[in-house]
Amino acid sequence: MGHAFSYAGYVTAIWLFLIGLYGVVTSRHLVHLCLSLTVLQASTYVLFTIIGFRPGLPAPIFTDGVTPGSPAVDPVVQALMLTDIVVEATVVALLLAITVRIHRRSGTTDPNQVDMMRG
Amino acid sequence: MQFAPLPVVIPLIVAAAMAAGSGFLHRRVLDLGALATSAAVLAITLHLTAVSSKGVIVYWFGGWQPVAYSHFPIGICFMIDPFGAGLASLVSLLVLAAFTFSWSYFESVKALYHTVMLVFLAAMCGLCLTGDLFNLFVWFELMTAAGVALCGYKSEESQPLQGALNFAVTNTIGAFTSLIGVGLLYSCTGSLNMAEVGATLSRGSSGHSFLIVGFLFLIAGFLVKSATVPFHFWLADAHAVAPTPVCILFSGVMVELGLYAIARIYWIVFAAASQPMMNAIRTLFLTVAVLTAILGALYCYGQRHLKRMLAFSTISHVGLMLLAFGLLDPTALAGGALYLLGHGMIKASLFIGAGILLHRFRSVDEYDLGRVNRQIIPIALMMIAGAWGLAGLPPFATYFGAEQFEHAAAEQHLTWLAGVIAFSEIMTSAAVLRFTGRALFNLGRGYSIASRGAPHIHMEVETHGKHSRVPAFMWLPMALLLLAAIFVTIPIRHSAAHYAAQFESAPVYESAVLGQNPSQFVPPQRPAVIHDESTSSTWWTRIVVVVGMFFFALLGIFPRRRNSVVSRALYRAIGYPLLRLRPLQSGRVGDYVAWMAFGIGAYGAVLLLLR
């Protein structure tokens, strides 16, 4: 079976996913909601990290001391995570812009009070 | 196939050029450029559809053919078949219609509107054509970002912002859940290519529960996008308030793209490996489809705001299309594809109708309007034709589609599903008819029971120029889309079943993508058939639908006295459930996310218990 770190990482990923969801569900402030989303997304970072990691292998950068072509940690998941980080940053920027705008229009930042449409 | 990347690449280049030149480009130049781009993309996607009908086209970006790597896919590929390319054609057709409609539309803040719309087009085309799981996620996220930007475009009022917020939060969480799914599958199969992942899973060492959970997480984002119960709440909020050209795309194709992705993922990645669990998956999807269709239809009938009404009708029809997919049968899938094309065009046409009313009368509210105007009568007639199409009546493509999956349901001894289909068709079309009767023909008096508690949404005027007339570039796309919804059946009606059978056979795609064998598709032993002979039962259903549609429309227009038998029965059947259900659609994003968590858990529980 897997290594201790992968158990810890797996549990951490689940925990971040759920606690992030909990934050979004109970949020009373749109900025707080954005931050909860970043926590939620951190669960994907942790999951990808432990999937790609192999104990004892170096980072996939073949400069000092690492022979080109030798085994290394998974570079594919790292590339995916780079994309993921950009996505996170931009989504949060968009949401913050919406937040500012909502506050301008309706004077509130509580997602439970902006409901003009229901039913 | 040299043209394959162009549906994505051309809009992106034009978008970047427009953004760079936004300072000095004249508005009309932007309009013309956008129209030309979407027309070009339409031509290319139609060409791709035609070419791919002879065999799946696989296009490797960067030239990373897997043949050189012992058949392991190392790059990203487009995997183009008639379904994907056909859907991309629908996307570009509707984008073309949207740009035509917006010729005299709201002032653009520099070139931002055109730029974001073009990026949206590219993202949707990419989603239709890609054959890579992570690439699918990228286009999904690009679609969401562009959609949110477009949804909040007219942010002078608070409602568009609320819609954009709910859209952004729910879809982003869905995307992250899908990303977790991608991670789970990558950990087990070591690949991101759909065909390769499917092949590895079917070699099977991962166990049933892994398949279920991986599937569920992977499609979670697309369940949100396609607004199935209980992931559907955001849709009405976003669609009701987005600018009209954006609504055309949201309801016409974006939602359906979610369904397409689910079907694609299921058939290529999971179907072979999850063969023993097929019944559980079928039960889950049929249950969800029935719930979605009924719930959407009820809400739809209970609205007074035309756009919101159409949004709920989209939810209901998504239920029907999910039903077509959930039967897991090529005939039903072919019917679903036909239905999807017809529905996309009709819904787009109706949304253009809403845009015209907003342009002409500055309102789309059933009770605020109520002005007969000779000029608006052609529009009203087209709305009625649209309602006829929503009801799945001939000669619209929706009829030929619905007929097919009713047949398939009957073959699986699920005849009662025809009742659900009829209910959804009756309520959604009756709602549109009721609206047209009240608002455009000034019929009726009093309030309909169903409208009690429906939100009244103030809309801002989107157009400039003369409001006293309806320009041709507004009504023309509306009429042409309705005609297209009729004539689209002719070229594809008979070939659809063949490509549906191909769509459902992963080995074809595997050999095409991984390049091990020639990719000729041999139809299965019992080929899927398009049922030509209309049995008497389908005719009976149609008659019931027509009668029911007019009954509920008239009942909405001329409500009876409160204690009459009819109105008490109606209250029990429609009014009371609606009153109870309305609070669920609370407009609060926290509620929606709680329901999403519930949905993932519930779907998983159903699959695990039935497996």
Place this chain on the structure above:
Amino acid sequence: MTFLQIGVLVLVALGGTILVFTRDAGAQPIVLSLFGLILALMFMIFQAPDVALSQIVVGAVGLPLMVLLAIAKLRRDEQFLKREKDRERKAQS
């Protein structure tokens, strides 16, 4: 080595929890920045220097900065709206 890895994962879980339970707008950017740094540390320990660099510039600097600016803007808007309201009230009386 495993000790280090598990330690940083525990830190990540703790950091996320604290961030979700930080409801005070003043503290949020700081906690977010710290959480970003912890994640970057995790990436370093798990041999992902590219991701770590990107996480430092985005997660620990860029994102908290945007949050900071947004919160500042919300505060200013708050004052602005209040002043508008006062002005209206004065005009009425």
Place this chain on the structure above:
Amino acid sequence: MTPKWRLIVFFIGAAGIVCLFALVRAPVLRLNEFRNRYAQQINTRTFAERNVTDAVSAVNFDYRGFDTIGEEFILFVSVLGSLVLLRMAEERKDEILLDALDRKRDVGPSDATRLWILAMIAPKLVFGVYIVTHGQLTPGGGFQGGVILATAALILYLGEGFAVFRDVLSHTAIEVGEAAGAGAFVLIGMLAWFWRRPFLTNILPLGKSHELTSGGTMALISIATGLEVAAGFILLLYAFLQENLTIEGEE
């Protein structure tokens, strides 16, 4: 729904999600023969095929470059969306107010602080450019370097105030830069297409390993990305800063 019911619904769902994760624990944590084959292919071939030493950059800019195009446009569209939402163009008319404000801001940070802050800009710029151009050799690349370059602009604002920030970094120029960066990436991909090779094929000479020119189109893509990301983040700064100041100016 009342908050209580919302929590109940959420906790039922959360319990389900925990069960789902628990069920797939073993296949995810256990190593199987498939797990790392993609990584192995990349790790063994990157250096031989592309002459570059950073495998992550090779995946980002070459093997899976098409993903990165999508990613660049997510950034592009989100920045535009934020600009739309914060209504840059509409609020341009308030710039007169801004000028009045800038005069007021003369009593900003002391000269010593300003000097310190400004002294940080040059190294920031150098570092950012270094990271952008060495993407294929060492950790980093267009994305990370781009953000570093954008923070240099932030320092300029902190030291010199908005007027100088605006004069040095003209809004139009930055907008054009952002669009150019995003467009350049796609155009580099099209370069191969015009030579009748698949989109995004790396057709430039691969250069010598461990040198700046190694990796063919990768270096160009990295620079295009850097331009786009830096410009995009500066535009976001603009959007948030300018609206702040507009409000202030109305005082």
